[in-house]
Amino acid sequence: MSARYQDIARQLERRLDAGEFPPGSRLPSVRRLASEHGVNSLTALAAYRWLEQRQRVLARSRAGFYAALPPADPLAHPAQALPSPATLVEVDSRMSQLLALSGSDIAVQLHMAEAHHSLYPSQELARRLQQTLAQRPELIGAYLPAAQEARLRRLLQSLAADWRLDLPEEEILFCNGITEGISLALRHLTRPGDTVAVETPVYFGLLQTLASLGLKALEIPCTPDAGLSLEALEFALQYGPPVRCLVTVTNFQNPSGALMPDDNKKRLLALARRHGLSIIEDDVFGELYFGNQRPTPLKAWDRDGDVVYCASFTKSLAPSFRLGWLSGGRHHEALARLRASSSLVSPALLLGALADLLASGDYARMSQKLRQQLAQQMERVADAVLAAFPRGTRLRRPQGGLLLWVECPEGLDSGRLLEAALAQSISFAPGMLFSAQPRFQHCLRLNFGQPWNAAQADAIAALGRLATEQLRRT
Ligand SMILES: Cc1ncc(COP(=O)(O)O)c(C=O)c1O
Structure with missing residues (x-):
């Protein structure tokens, strides 16, 4: 049978796991925890110390206890596995997960934020x-x-x-x-x-x-x-x-x-x-x-x-x-x-x-060449999106960079769209990655740093079809 402080610690750990206290957020004071559980402050403090040993909370002198990052679970993210849209939304691993996509053999990769290697000198x-x-x-x-x-x-x-x-x-x-x-x-x-x-x-x-x-x-x-x-x-x-x-x-x-x-x-x-x-x-x-x-x-x-x-x-x-x-x-x-x-x-x-x-x-010469290519590719990708995506899709042609933000009609689930796209060997960055809150589900970010070719055109047409089908079914 576990001690009372361990029961309290485990309950708090479950609340941490459920995301009630995001990493870095302040946890209830020792006194508050004690009164919530009807125990004295020493028992509540023992619960915090137990969680601290397990690296679930951080103690800051005179400031109380804070939620630590969830412990790394080496089995949760096997190095070579292709990330699923569900694992992509873990805040502390989004970047690593997207990098894993780049290392994969997906045919048309539109998820990254740099240009294709052939565009660099x-x-x-x-x-x-x-x-x-x-x-x-x-x-x-x-x-x-x-x-x-x-x-x-x-x-x-x-x-x-x-x-x-x-x-x-x-x-x-x-x-x-x-x-x-x-x-x-x-x-x-x-x-x-x-x-x-x-x-x-x-x-x-x-x-x-x-x-x-x-x-x-x-x-x-x-x-x-x-x-x-x-x-x-x-x-x-x-x-x-x-x-x-x-x-x-x-x-x-x-x-x-x-x-x-x-x-x-x-x-x-x-x-x-x-x-x-x-x-x-x-x-x-x-x-x-x-x-x-x-x-x-x-x-x-x-x-x-x-x-x-x-x-x-x-x-x-x-x-x-x-x-x-x-x-x-x-x-x-x-x-x-x-x-x-x-x-x-x-x-x-x-x-x-x-x-x-x-x-x-x-x-100066090298970067001018890159800029010109990017500007042309941006127009191609933007045109292709507007031609293929469901009515109501909005975008604004950027004046620089290599990323196009596409806002589809509300109701589109870009996570599900990514799943369907990966099955056709196409990747992009789904909107919900760009906030710690559940936002931008209907948006997607496309990279226009890839040389424009038939495969690109087909991929964007396919994304548009998949998005239209998904909206029709909802
Ligand atoms: C907004 C922003 N900041 C920083 C970086 C990373 O920059 P660096 O490769 O110089 O570390 C990126 C890469 O995509 C980015 O998009």
């Missing part, structure tokens, strides 16, 4: 890497020498200046893709249990990062037309729980494709200032603009160093090189220290090759 980069290596083989055996690091920082500084973003050279820090930059910024700006404002729909990788840090997401509406709603954010800051910081994708948001107008960028900064809100700006898609001018990051108007700006070459040049960088404003030094304990440095060979490429001036 792989041959030319391979040649350049060989050159860099032949000229400087020492880059294999040592970290990047300080002088070369400073050279790359100056090159990035001048690249950013072209987008009207003036950054001090010493406020540029390399990191492993934006993913590491955002993690570092969140680790610095928050503590487990804090609330972070994010856009909704939101990039599910961010939800996974928040979950892994024990943070709660407060979702603020973001529409393809207007981007993040500043009115909703202001309302949340006034009447909602205390918000520690905001993570926003200002240029060609994932998944909506929204571009935040410059005026809104300035208003957002003023709003954040008034409420003491730090901002993490994720500019991962900024380089993939279709117009004449690259959009200016929010950071360009940040006079007080409140914005941690994160950029990366993962979408615009070479996804697997993981060449990210950030500019941390007044948080910069702290972020540089955290980076040293996170992944220390980036591979010297890749940094060296990037510096050579930027110095050569060829990057």
Whole structure:
């Protein structure tokens, strides 16, 4: 027979399993738990300590107990298995599950957020890497020498200046893709249990990062037309729980494709200032603009160093090189220290090759070619969707990036649509992945970074047919 405190702990564990307390949320106080079960505080505390040992709850000094992430169950996600739409919605594994889809042999893959490998200048980069290596083989055996690091920082500084973003050279820090930059910024700006404002729909990788840090997401509406709603954010800051910081994708948001107008960028900064809100700006898609001018990051108007700006070459040049960088404003030094304990440095060979490429001036040509291809493919995919999907389907053609957000008529279940699509060897990202709440079920995100061909056209026509059939049957 188990002790009373274990009974109480097990009951609480069942409530945790049922999702009543999401990871990072505050649990009932010891006194409240004790009174709920008619026991004294010591018994309630023993229940919490038992759950703490099992890593189901986290104790924070003087702040009480918080829900931890559910324990990893190695059997729940076998490495090679194709994820089912049901497992895709686990917040703490969405990104990993989608990556598993990429490794599969699905014929037409429309679920990812990077372009097809053939669109990147792989041959030319391979040649350049060989050159860099032949000229400087020492880059294999040592970290990047300080002088070369400073050279790359100056090159990035001048690249950013072209987008009207003036950054001090010493406020540029390399990191492993934006993913590491955002993690570092969140680790610095928050503590487990804090609330972070994010856009909704939101990039599910961010939800996974928040979950892994024990943070709660407060979702603020973001529409393809207007981007993040500043009115909703202001309302949340006034009447909602205390918000520690905001993570926003200002240029060609994932998944909506929204571009935040410059005026809104300035208003957002003023709003954040008034409420003491730090901002993490994720500019991962900024380089993939279709117009004449690259959009200016929010950071360009940040006079007080409140914005941690994160950029990366993962979408615009070479996804697997993981060449990210950030500019941390007044948080910069702290972020540089955290980076040293996170992944220390980036591979010297890749940094060296990037510096050579930027110095050569060829990057502009390469990225222009990619942008032109993406702009053409976007039109093809958007046309095909409008031709094949059920009446009432809406989309807005994005002005950059590589993602198309498709809103089907209410009633469509994009999870079921994915199941049917996978059976025909087609993948896409279903809408419900883009919120921790049950939202966007009727939406889907399509990648238009794949070269347009007959297989693509057939796949989108098939998706349209499947969606129409599903709606007819409901
Ligand atoms: C909005 C957003 N931020 C960050 C990332 C990841 O960026 P990186 O590959 O530079 O880590 C992605 C990738 O899809 C993304 O869509």
